[in-house]
Amino acid sequence: MNFFGVGLGLATLLIIGLGFVWVIRGEYYFGYLWWPYVLGAGLVAIGVSLMVPWAWGSALLGAAGASLIWGATELKEQAVRGEIGWYPFNPKRKPQPPFIEIIRRWPAPHL
Amino acid sequence: MSLNWMGLLAAFATFLSIWLGHVGVRKLEAAAPALWVPASLAAAAGLTLEAGALFTHSLYLSGVFGIVGMTLLFDALEFYRQHRRVAHGHAPANPRNPRHARLLAEHPAATTINWLEREPTGHPVKLETLPAHPEQV
Numbered sequence: 001m002n003f004f005g006v007g008l009g010l011a012t013l014l015i016i017g018l019g020f021v022w023v024i025r026g027e028y029y030f031g032y033l034w035w036p037y038v039l040g041a042g043l044v045a046i047g048v049s050l051m052v053p054w055a056w057g058s059a060l061l062g063a064a065g066a067s068l069i070w071g072a073t074e075l076k077e078q079a080v081r082g083e084i085g086w087y088p089f090n091p092k093r094k095p096q097p098p099f100i101e102i103i104r105r106w107p108a109p110h111l
Numbered sequence: 112m113s114l115n116w117m118g119l120l121a122a123f124a125t126f127l128s129i130w131l132g133h134v135g136v137r138k139l140e141a142a143a144p145a146l147w148v149p150a151s152l153a154a155a156a157g158l159t160l161e162a163g164a165l166f167t168h169s170l171y172l173s174g175v176f177g178i179v180g181m182t183l184l185f186d187a188l189e190f191y192r193q194h195r196r197v198a199h200g201h202a203p204a205n206p207r208n209p210r211h212a213r214l215l216a217e218h219p220a221a222t223t224i225n226w227l228e229r230e231p232t233g234h235p236v237k238l239e240t241l242p243a244h245p246e247q248v
Contacts, residue, residue, distance in 0.1 A: 005164025005177025012125055012178045013185060016132075032231060049118020059174050062118030066125035079231035086201060089235045111133050 004055065012063045019067045023074045024087060031094035032075035033103050042068030076108035117174060124175045128182035136186050140193040141205040150187045157183030197221060 026034070045065030052058040082089040097103060139149045160180025164173045196202040197211060200220035204211040214221045226238065 001165045002167060002170070002173045003165070004170055005167070005173030005175070006161055006181070007177070008121065008174050009161065009164065009177035009179075009181030012121070012128070013181050016125070016129060016182070046119060046122045049122065050114045050116070051112070052118060053115055055115070055117050055170055055174075058115045058118035059121040062121035063125040063178065065118070066122040066129070070126065070129045076231060077227045080227050080229055083231060083234065083236050084226055084238050084241070085235065091235075111130060 008056075008059050008063070011060060015060070015063050015067050016070075019071050019074075023071045023078050026071070027075050027078040027082065028088065028090045029094070030097075032079040032108060033100055034097045035072040035075045035108050036103055036106070037097060038068055038075065039072035039109075042066065042070075042072065070111070073109045073111050077110055117171065120171055121174055121178060124178040128179050131179075132182055132186050132189055136189045136193055137202065140190050140197075141203075141208060141211065143190075144209055146190050146194060146210070150190045153183045153190070154187040157181065157185075157187065200224075200226070 026038075042065045045061050045068060049058045049061035049065060052061060078087070081087045140146070143149050157180045160176040160183065164176035164180060167173050167176065193202060194210075194214075197204050198214050198218045198221055200218075200222045203223050203225040204215050204221050206212055206215060206223055211221075215223070226241070229241070
């Protein structure tokens with residue numbers, strides 16, 4: 001029997017579960033406008049996964065990259081959830097991402 | 112240097128799974144009169160894919176089946192969690208669905224409004240002061 005897929009499925013479920021945690025924390029401390037950088041990090045992770053010769057390493061990096069891309073699409077909705085009181089709202093000033101004025105003009109993606 | 116496509120396949124499988132778990136579950140839950148139907152189908156599909164992952168000799172197929180199958184098993188539970196979100200007003204109810212119509216009648220917070228369909232403002236807002244649809248702003 002081949003346990004690779006079942007193990008990878010469980011690990012991916014954990015990665016997706018962690019995605020919920022970092023999206024909530026990340027939006028709280030940094031704000032949603034960092035989404036292009038999160039999206040870029042996901043694409044880089046998938047790109048690097050192509051060069052990892054080990055099946056497990058490549059697969060986990062690919063799954064983590066996809067999870068980062070999803071997280072980038074979730075940050076805006078999480079910001080709204082905080083503002084309408086479904087999650088704690090952070091009133092402190094958040095660190096601004098580089099090129100924030102350009103990012104503000106882009107529609108934040110969401111699923 | 113030869114490329115290892117396992118990561119890219121895993122990424123596609125993961126993104127597809129997340130999409131199914133978010134958009135797919137949301138749409139099916141809103142349309143299904145009885146939750147046990149889509150939940151059972153998702154569980155059966157998940158178990159089938161996990162069995163496929165165990166018995167295939169291909170590492171690629173095993174990986175994709177494993178990821179999609181495991182998340183489908185979780186999606187079977189997610190239908191019930193989505194039902195609770197609708198009851199709490201955290202997801203819009205579909206009044207044409209009798210199960211949602213009951214939620215709208217029995218839970219004061221249940222609504223047909225999707226409160227998340229708006230741009231962030233940068234400050235806290237009271238739900239009751241928001242327009243039902245952002246285009247009314």
